[in-house]
Amino acid sequence: MAIDPIPTITASVPSLNPPTWAILQRKLFDVLSAAVHPYLDKYTHASGERQHELIWGSQLNSRDGADDFYESFYNFPLLYLLGGADELLPLAHQQWEAITRQTTRLGNVYKEYERGYDQFHQSESYLYFYLLCLADPDNPKLVERARRFAGFFLNEDPEAPNYDEEKNIIRAPHNGSGGPRWGVNDDGSPSSYGWSKGMSVYGLPFQNVPGIDSVEDLKDPANARRMGQAMERAYSQGDVGANLGVCTLIANVALLTGDDKYRRWILRYVQGWRERAQANGGLIPDNVGLSGAVGEYVDGKWYGGLYGWNWPHGFYNLQAAALCAGQACLLLTNDQQHLDLARGQQDRIMALGEIRRFTDLAMSLRQHWLNVEYALAETSGETFVVPYRYGDGGWFDHQPMSPVYPVALWALTGAAADWSTLLDLRDKSGYDWRRIYAFKDKEDAGHEQPWIEFLAGRNPGYPEAAMRAALGMAHWHLDQIRADTADFDRVSIHHWQEHNPITTEALLQLTLGAPQIIYNGGLFIAPLRYFDAERNRPGLPPDVAALVTQVSAEQITVTFVNTSPIESRTVLAQAGSFGEHAFESVQYTRRAPASRYPGAEAKYEYGASPYYPPDPLPETATQEIGGKHVRVCLPPATEITLTLGMRRYVNQASYK
Secondary structure (H helix, E strand, O other): OOOOOOOEEEEEEEEOOOOOOHHHHHHHHHHHHHHHHHHHHEEEOOOOOOOOEEEEOOOOOOOOOHHHHHHOHHHHHHHHOOOOOOOOHHHHHHHHHHHHHHHHHOOOOOOEEOOEEHHHHHHHHHHHHHHHHHEEEEHHHHHHHHHHHHOOOOOOOOOOOEEEOOOOEEEEOOEEOOOOOOOOOOOOOOOOOOOOOHHHHHOOOOOOOOOOOOOOHHHHEEEEEEEHHHHHHHHOOOHHHHHHHHHHHHHHHHHHHOOOHHHHHHHHHHHHHHHHHHHHOOOOOOOOOOOEEOOOOOOOOOOOOOOOOOOOOOOHHHHHHHHHHHHHHHHHHHHHHHHHHHHHHHHHHOOOEEEEEEHHHOOOOHHHHHHHHHHHHOOOOOOEEEEEEEEEEEEEEEEEEHHHHHHHHHHHHHHHHHHHHHHHHHHOOOOOOOOOOOOOOOOOOOHHHHHHHOOOOOOOHHHHHHHHHHHHHHHHHHHHHHOOOOOOOOOOOOOHHOOOOOHHHHHOOOOOOOOOOOOOOOOOOOEEEEEEEEOOOOOOOOOOEEEEEEEEOOOEEEEEOOOOOOOEEEEEEEEEEOOOOOEEEEEEEEOOOOOOOOOOOOOOOOOOOOOOOOOOOOOEEEEOOOOOOOOEEHHHHHHEEEEEEEEEEOOEEEEE
């Protein structure tokens, strides 16, 4: 008879007064799982050759756009991974197939992968694929695709020689299944970059083009052609910092298969960028020519590449790429030194910060700081800002330092130093981090501040408030869907993202003690992960709610509540998203042997004594674990709080 090596703990403390957060959390799971149907019914074809595809026009007029189709469904597998309905997994597969078919017909996808576009956008769309692989890691079709997709960057497909092994560079800013996609357009026509309302907030791609001093000058067709020519020279070939986003694509198949060739490729490619950053004072230079020289096509400058420091987003997307590369290397080596690239870049930018009045800033990403704007309206209006971009005139585009980046670093390490960085940022911010503002953007992030304050012990009402806000957002989006009378063949390509009712940020924070995934290609990073042990699938079982109240490098505290008074449930808790950590021991609450609960002597009759149930007499117990899993059995209407001692990065990370 085989011996079960997984320690088991059985809850025994009755949940006589289930906490409100637990009831709201289970309600949120139910609402979100059901919300996918009105969304699909409204925006996808119900039958015919285009069944399940998005209802939209017949063509894309540029390389841009495929990512927006995929982004409209990326959180289906994410909700499933957290504990959403069983049907979410087949629906996620269904929509992946439908969108791949649709974007192939539109010309943007070839061999089931993006034909050739920048990694900033590809990283957004393939977030969907990584989550699908994690949710269904034994699916042979996904494994085959993951290998094939990575092969486009390991030169395993003769049509896609994207990588120069000798120079250790990706050969073009636009890349994919068709190989390097040279230039910025495909029809051979002269490049032109004219004025548009949407892009004007990002300013000029280059500040040194003769006769062009402001974005208004781009309304002149001759100026638009001159700017287009400058962009063609700088953006047509060579490696760029944003290409670090491809590391997640390669790590995805490494975590699926364990094949060491992928680990070797990532480590070598990232090392090239680490050396360039070290030579540039810690900042990633954003462009490398085909010769391997930094600045080859921009007069020797370390800035000026596509999605680089000068235009359009700067630190915003380059730090995301550095974090994605760091995550990948860390998970494949268990060496936290691989986070130095992202941490060093963050430190350099924060050192340039200063206190300024929010309303005085001309910010290119103003829509990302809604919560900051709301909060500062109640204060002096001054806050800590950092420069996001660098051009010929030096640093510019000062905006609030996004907590997303330091939160992501702390989530990877749990280290006291990274936690201190967060608290320092809080103290400089000039507003109350505890306030919750209900909003949802396509990244489904932006509520890091009140969550961090909850973990710091300063915001005890956050779990209930966060669940209520998430429910409110879901209800509002469903009302928007019902009221939507737009012509779907002519809507903006972002229309479906704006109406997607699924929100997972609060569930990630509260059930797993993890921030939202980095939207531009991040992995599912959390100190815990759960499986339904009875139904052999990922996520919390039905009726079970979880709340993480404390996270550090050495331990994590989580409470489980079985809200069902009828059914028993069993949770398998795992140390780390990919089993990369290990539990050493657990301290937990249980009913003391002296407890007389439920009390056969208790009387039902009114006025009888004793009437109330006897005290269950909770006590603390300790148990050794010494592995990556612990099984938690939850009889009907019970709850248990576990404080798990943890060692980080001691096991080989894997999707299995």
